[in-house]
Amino acid sequence: MTCHKRYKIQKKVREHHRKLRKEAKKRGRKKPRKDPGVPNNAPFKEALLREAELRKQRLEELKQQQKLDRQKEQDKKRRLETDPAVELCNIEPVKEEFGQCKAKKAKSSKQNPKRLYCQELKKVIEASDVVLEVLDARDPLGCRCPQVEEAIVKGGQKKLVLVLNKSDLVPKENLENWLSYLTKELPTVVFKASTNLKDKGKRIKVKKKAAPFKSEVCVGKEGLWKLLGGFQETYGKAIHVGVIGFPNVGKSSIINSLKQERICNVGVSMGLTRYMQVVPLDKQITIIDSPSFIVSPLNSAIALALRSPASIEVVKPMEAASTILSHADARQVVLKFTVPDFKNSLEFFTSFAQRRGLHQKGGSPNVEGAAKLLWSEWTGASLGYFCHPPTSWTPPHFNESIVTDMKRGFNLEELEKNNAHSIQAIRGPRLASSILFQSSGLTNGVIEEKDIPEELPKQKERKQEERGDYEDVNTDQECVDEEGDEKSSDMFPEEEACEALPEDSQSDKQSAPSFILDKMTEEEDDAYDFSTDYV
Ligand SMILES: Nc1nc2c(ncn2[C@@H]2O[C@H](COP(=O)(O)OP(=O)(O)OP(=O)(O)O)[C@@H](O)[C@H]2O)c(=O)[nH]1
Numbered sequence: 044m045t046c047h048k049r050y051k052i053q054k055k056v057r058e059h060h061r062k063l064r065k066e067a068k069k070r071g072r073k074k075p076r077k078d079p080g081v082p083n084n085a086p087f088k089e090a091l092l093r094e095a096e097l098r099k100q101r102l103e104e105l106k107q108q109q110k111l112d113r114q115k116e117q118d119k120k121r122r123l124e125t126d127p128a129v130e131l132c133n134i135e136p137v138k139e140e141f142g143q144c145k146a147k148k149a150k151s152s153k154q155n156p157k158r159l160y161c162q163e164l165k166k167v168i169e170a171s172d173v174v175l176e177v178l179d180a181r182d183p184l185g186c187r188c189p190q191v192e193e194a195i196v197k198g199g200q201k202k203l204v205l206v207l208n209k210s211d212l213v214p215k216e217n218l219e220n221w222l223s224y225l226t227k228e229l230p231t232v233v234f235k236a237s238t239n240l241k242d243k244g245k246r247i248k249v250k251k252k253a254a255p256f257k258s259e260v261c262v263g264k265e266g267l268w269k270l271l272g273g274f275q276e277t278y279g280k281a282i283h284v285g286v287i288g289f290p291n292v293g294k295s296s297i298i299n300s301l302k303q304e305r306i307c308n309v310g311v312s313m314g315l316t317r318y319m320q321v322v323p324l325d326k327q328i329t330i331i332d333s334p335s336f337i338v339s340p341l342n343s344a345i346a347l348a349l350r351s352p353a354s355i356e357v358v359k360p361m362e363a364a365s366t367i368l369s370h371a372d373a374r375q376v377v378l379k380f381t382v383p384d385f386k387n388s389l390e391f392f393t394s395f396a397q398r399r400g401l402h403q404k405g406g407s408p409n410v411e412g413a414a415k416l417l418w419s420e421w422t423g424a425s426l427g428y429f430c431h432p433p434t435s436w437t438p439p440h441f442n443e444s445i446v447t448d449m450k451r452g453f454n455l456e457e458l459e460k461n462n463a464h465s466i467q468a469i470r471g472p473r474l475a476s477s478i479l480f481q482s483s484g485l486t487n488g489v490i491e492e493k494d495i496p497e498e499l500p501k502q503k504e505r506k507q508e509e510r511g512d513y514e515d516v517n518t519d520q521e522c523v524d525e526e527g528d529e530k531s532s533d534m535f536p537e538e539e540a541c542e543a544l545p546e547d548s549q550s551d552k553q554s555a556p557s558f559i560l561d562k563m564t565e566e567e568d569d570a571y572d573f574s575t576d577y578v
Pocket residue numbers: 208209210211212234235236237238288289290291292293294295296297308309310311312313314315316317334335423424425524528529
């Protein structure tokens with residue numbers, strides 16, 4: 044920050060305080076006077092002090108009593124909620140916005156969130172006839188969870204379908220390779236969710252003449268509808284379709300795209316969906332959103348960094364971002380983020396922070412902020428990177444009979460045609476401008492509640508603190524997301540820097556102080572908005 048600007052801010056702060064003092068004076072409200080206590084020469088001072096002490100004690104006791112009463116009341120309520128009749132609300136279609144059952148929320152507020160996620164996920168699987176496992180096309184294998192897949196196919200009653208989402212973020216050739224790799228095992232749908240939908244009730248009107256903005260278009264919707272519709276016809280009755288997957292793969296976005304309205308909560312924060320949500324698509328098909336899978340702590344560092352729901356797991360941003368960086372092609376990273384060559388991750392984060400205008404007080408680069416930004420971009424909605432599918436066809440973890448069973452009832456020829464059509468319609472990044480990433484393969488998940496260790500209170504506190512920290516970055520990101528999170532990954536660095544700013548700064552780019560110092564003009568410098576920028 045320039046000295047000129049700093050002094051200007053200080054002056055404004057002084058003026059502001061002066062104004063407040065003046066207004067307070069006008070209103071006649073003065074500072075409360077300090078209690079001078081009982082003077083030493085007062086008669087009966089000792090007795091007065093004792094009396095005051097007693098009054099204080101009585102007040103404390105009263106407060107304690109009220110607290111106990113409140114606790115008793117809450118216990119009573121909780122007991123009422125454990126009544127099975129309340130449980131029924133779990134499977135009822137959503138009635139309120141983002142459909143979270145309030146009773147359920149209250150009940151589970153004190154439960155270990157990982158257990159809650161497992162419970163909800165199990166409920167979704169149990170209630171579903173077809174399960175859509177959503178995979179991030181940038182690392183499809185890393186988004187598959189063998190434990191959950193096995194739980195689905197175990198009974199032989201349910202169908203498992205893979206949905207290759209975020210396919211706009213990988214090169215076309217790569218997408219084709221992954222499709223042919225995955226379809227050998229399970230029916231796979233190529234999808235690109237629409238990320239710019241209006242809230243529930245406000246349907247999008249697609250004008251006939253005006254071509255919709257590239258980022259608003261959903262691709263693969265027809266294919267998925269037809270696949271589910273065809274299956275429902277052969278099945279002969281109404282079906283429930285569960286949508287599952289690791290955090291941020293786009294489960295809720297897919298449901299919103301199918302429904303064409305923003306019915307499920309969507310955002311860059313990992314682990315945003317905490318409860319199952321039932322959304323009727325039509326009379327015959329009901330879709331169920333679910334919270335993400337819980338990652339097993341035995342996974343590799345890269346799997347933990349990319350697949351841990353930040354809302355319930357603690358992953359240190361610096362460690363996570365460094366691990367991600369070590370798995371990416373350094374040359375392509377340098378080109379993509381337009382930073383100089385780097386020897387280690389710290390060097391990269393320093394240049395990245397400078398490039399994106401992330402500075403701490405005093406002007407030093409905000410390395411931690413840069414790490415958080417890279418981490419959230421890697422799991423977010425705009426950065427293009429890709430992994431190669433295994434070169435040879437490795438035997439699936441399902442045997443032949445399960446594979447044929449999973450494909451039965453679906454019109455696979457039609458699906459193939461629709462996928463080819465989707466691939467044509469998606470305009471992904473070029474292979475040369477995308478970052479090559481080394482996947483660590485399948486990610487192990489925890490599906491049984493008993494496998495989740497109980498958290499110690501101290502651990503819990505630490506997690507909450509760190510989560511708060513992470514959410515700071517993500518709320519910023521979310522704001523951007525809502526503005527139109529599908530910015531091309533080939534955007535200019537200045538635009539990308541703006542992406543990391545809070546919504547206010549985004550919406551008022553002209554007046555907000557720019558984070559990019561070398562681009563800061565005198566006009567922007569003068570435009571310090573005291574009402575929004577001074578905290
Ligand atoms: N570019 C792109 N972004 C997508 C696509 N689908 C989803 N996203 C973005 O990915 C982010 C995560 O999407 P969500 O739908 O919240 O993902 P989720 O799996 O429900 O996430 P959790 O609720 O955290 O488990 C959001 O910012 C979406 O806008 C897609 O097809 N392409």
